[in-house]
Amino acid sequence: MAVTQRVISAPPEKVFGILADGWTYADWVVGTTHIRDVDPDFPGVGARIHHKVGPWPVSLHDETVVLRSEPPRRLVLRPKLRPFGEMTATFTLTPDGAGRTRVTLREDTSRGPLLWVRTKINDLLLHGRNRETLRRLADIAEKRGERHESPGLARQA
Known part of the structure; x- marks a missing residue:
């Protein structure tokens, strides 16, 4: 399992608002190239983000499913990487000053052939990818957050 942390200079509600806006997913998730729906x-x-993963011409149509949603503290997603498998990604937001x-x-592999090759090397690769993912999320929350305010929290109410 890869565990990555970052302190973001924005309150949990604002950070969760970005996570809750599925249309921003490709802006901060490394490897996602286009949001289809x-x-x-x-x-x-149970809600889904329908997206493309990977560079053209080998990009795949896939989806990410919400497994658990506790605004503004936790979001658990299941990104699918068919035909390779599925991951479970848990975002936990904790006030920090x-x-x-x-x-x-x-993040960890939860299903499929990727389970067979699960190693410390994979965890290191995931950690590097997730470090960049959280850097992008922080960039949006800290510098451009006003343009990415989400109605997601209102939908949860």
């Missing part, structure tokens, strides 16, 4: 009840449990959030991202 977002279920209207995202980030409700005035207007700051500690984001912990735990």
